């Protein structure tokens with residue numbers, strides 16, 4: 001039920017952090033994977049099942065070209081994971097548009113590209129990596145919150161449009177995960193401890209903590225689930241008093 005043997009997946013943002021872990025995790029479950037990012041992963045993904053192409057996801061022409069070529073070569077596409085993302089906290093007046101381009105518009109363009117193939121095959125699973133910021137207000141990063149809130153809702157809209165074609169669209173919602181994106185907070189002892197206090201499991205997550213949920217959403221085990229959020233946050237959202 002959880003096997004991805006013979007399946008074909010595309011993971012954006014797979015050069016490091018969460019995207020890399022998800023690409024590696026899908027491959028360990030048997031899927032062939034196309035990893036897209038601007039730089040190549042420093043770590044080797046599992047076996048030879050992961051192929052890498054350099055791609056800036058905001059370049060729609062390049063993104064569509066890589067997706068179409070991979071699908072043509074493999075003869076099918078079963079899974080898209082939109083994990084590429086940026087966070088530009090601080091005075092981000094200049095960064096808002098770019099954050100929305102990378103975190104919201106690019107995932108939509110990726111969905112458009114795979115949906116053409118998935119609709120024809122009447123099957124597919126699309127997973128958008130959103131954030132706690134899709135649910136809660138956080139200071140000093142409005143572009144990120146707006147983009148992730150939009151992406152979360154895009155999931156439900158696309159789940160509605162693609163459901164009749166047997167294509168599922170769900171959100172994977174990480175809590176605080178130790179990656180390059182969160183390195184500054186992780187290294188700051190005060191912030192690090194505050195994040196742990198807010199989390200029922202009292203620790204940060206690792207990218208590998210997200211793999212099980214991603215394999216579940218990619219596989220037949222979740223065949224009757226669409227338009228949903230799977231929150232993998234150590235209990236952050238569910239916690240009342242902090």
Ligand SMILES: NC(=O)c1ccc[n+]([C@@H]2O[C@H](COP(=O)([O-])OP(=O)(O)OC[C@H]3O[C@@H](n4cnc5c(N)ncnc54)[C@H](OP(=O)(O)O)[C@@H]3O)[C@@H](O)[C@H]2O)c1
Pocket residue numbers: 012013014015016017018019020036037038039040055056057058082083084085086087102129130131132173174175176177178179180181182
């Ligand atoms: N870490 C967390 O606590 C956390 C929590 C909630 C949600 N998330 C989300 O999880 C996803 C992964 O984050 P992460 O923590 O793993 O961050 P990360 O370590 O900074 O990795 C970000 C990934 O996105 C890729 N990327 C960024 N801009 C891109 C572009 N224009 N074109 C192609 N690829 C691009 C990067 O590759 P290149 O730089 O090589 O292009 C990298 O592979 C993001 O969507 C993030 O918003 C993270």
